[in-house]
Amino acid sequence: MPKRIDLPSPHLYRLHYVSRVDPGIQMAAVEAILARAREFNKLSDLTGQLLFTGTHFSHILEGSLDCLRLLMSSIQRDSRHHDLRVVAEGYVHARSFEGSPIRYVQDPGLRDLVEELWWAQRIDQERTAQLVQHLEHQLLPRPLWVRKT
Numbered sequence: 564m565p566k567r568i569d570l571p572s573p574h575l576y577r578l579h580y581v582s583r584v585d586p587g588i589q590m591a592a593v594e595a596i597l598a599r600a601r602e603f604n605k606l607s608d609l610t611g612q613l614l615f616t617g618t619h620f621s622h623i624l625e626g627s628l629d630c631l632r633l634l635m636s637s638i639q640r641d642s643r644h645h646d647l648r649v650v651a652e653g654y655v656h657a658r659s660f661e662g663s664p665i666r667y668v669q670d671p672g673l674r675d676l677v678e679e680l681w682w683a684q685r686i687d688q689e690r691t692a693q694l695v696q697h698l699e700h701q702l703l704p705r706p707l708w709v710r711k712t
């Protein structure tokens with residue numbers, strides 16, 4: 564019996580970007596982002612996680628590619644952060660943040676890791692992949708990219 568090849572769902576897309584924020588950013592700005600995201604992402608069936616380190620955002624989004632594209636065009640123009648870089652994206656089998664329109668994590672201890680990831684994305688694909696995995700394993704409720712058996 565041939566082994567079943569388990570391809571990622573063509574309907575579920577996952578995108579991870581990192582960006583920088585100005586040091587003076589107020590927590591009220593982060594709270595406003597979260598309030599908007601809770602509402603919009605729920606309506607759009609998007610799930611994910613936003614990490615705030617004080618100097619960077621790291622945001623993982625899951626959902627349909629169309630919804631993600633639409634949202635990313637707004638996020639890219641948003642003046643509350645800058646220098647946005649997509650570090651990983653692609654179709655996946657299952658959500659890692661099922662039931663969470665935007666899970667929020669605040670951790671200044673991850674600053675250096677996210678900054679290194681931000682730089683690596685520009686120059687070294689292999690290092691970027693390692694750092695993405697490392698960061699995500701520290702933060703995820705359940706591991707990403709797990710193949711179904």
Ligand SMILES: Cc1cc2nc3c(=O)[nH]c(=O)nc-3n(C[C@H](O)[C@H](O)[C@H](O)COP(=O)(O)O)c2cc1C
Nearest residue numbers: 596599600603604620622634637638641643644665
């Ligand atoms: C780091 C960051 C993450 C964001 N995440 C989301 C999100 O997940 N969902 C959302 O609706 N808006 C999010 N926003 C807000 C959007 O950038 C934007 O303000 C909102 O979609 C309204 O856009 P519009 O004025 O183009 O309609 C985020 C903003 C930032 C800076």
